[in-house]
Amino acid sequence: METEEGETEPMSLIEVERIAEALVFASSEPVPEAFLSERLPRGTDVGAVMRRLVEAYAPRGVNLIRTGDRWAFRTAADLSFVIRKDENEAKKLSRAALEVLAIIAYHQPVTRAEIEEIRGVQTSKGTLDVLMEAGWVRFRGRRRTPGRPVTLGTTVEFLDHFGLEELRDLPGLEELKGAGLLSGRIPPGFAIPIPQNVDELAEDEDPITQLDLEELGLLTPGGEADE
Template identity: 60%
Template structure:
């Protein structure tokens, strides 16, 4: 009897061992099947959904004190990073938030969402109203840039008052670009990123065209034959007919005034063939 009991116990132990080995062999198969059925579980345990490149771009843009060129961002990013796609993705992610990523010409910057601007109105000083001459001058610079003071006068048909350009420079909406390769080397002017930001434009191509200006009632009567609205370029590089400003002018941010010519002589940047009348600003 004792022998039979021992034999039965041994058989039961062997059977239990075989079952345990079979269970262990089945575990990897079951785990693999579960992983195939629910791949999201592995993704959740993996790295964050936002790539490291987006975090780097976000940090660089947040730390920048002014709008940043894509080329400047590329220099600080890992080699091979898709800067443009990353910026577009961040722009979409920030679209519903209180801070938006906006494009300003060829640059990018974080800005408060337009619909939340009222929250900051108590911090803003009362803006000064621009004269009609200043508004017209700003429009000419925006559409015809790069443009000299004499060219502005030729388009308007009246002389630009002494302080009109200075007022626009103080607003930060225009800047001296360079000097025209012409007698007297007059300063050329163009708009700034602040101009785009203030008027809610991403690029200069977003300026109203002829049809939009007509629809707004800004043109009355019959327009001259061949009349058109210029399409300014967003390229900040100087053109072939422009020389760069010197180091002192760049440091100051303003080009020095051209000295008044002696009595009886024309200003170096004035068009001799176009008579202008003085305006009453």
């Protein structure tokens, strides 16, 4: 809105919140804060705006949640039981896939050999394929060691699916015991690693190149993505 002098009238806080709300609602994927910042008035404290919206939606049937640096609307956790499951819902993960996913989540960046060392058994390509197809695991880079093994990590979609804001929100030892996921006698010195937020490559990782993607079967020679 412009004043008589031609100057733009500052937008009210309610209008700013409505725009942020609409941008998140209209997106089929979690919306990055950078995206919101580009579309809200210059100088807007995006974090403050979103925190106010979080409070406004807290008692409602849908909640505004943060996953990493992205925002999305999700059904309130206590109402999930009333949402009818799709008949074509993906099958539950196998125990092997759950174990591999947990190891990647807590130990990333991690290589396939390191996963097998922790589990004590070989990890099939099919297990990793299932996690990749679900969008929860990604190739991160190449480890600077002999053979340059590929490193694996989780994705924003992993955080979103499991309702986590960041990796540090993964349950610790006491939480796992309380949920009954660790039962029986726990070996002395047993510990759950503290997950790190490792979006950027570690010092011993090199970025994935086009040749790497071709080698991994993610791109056909020449740069075209496989169907």
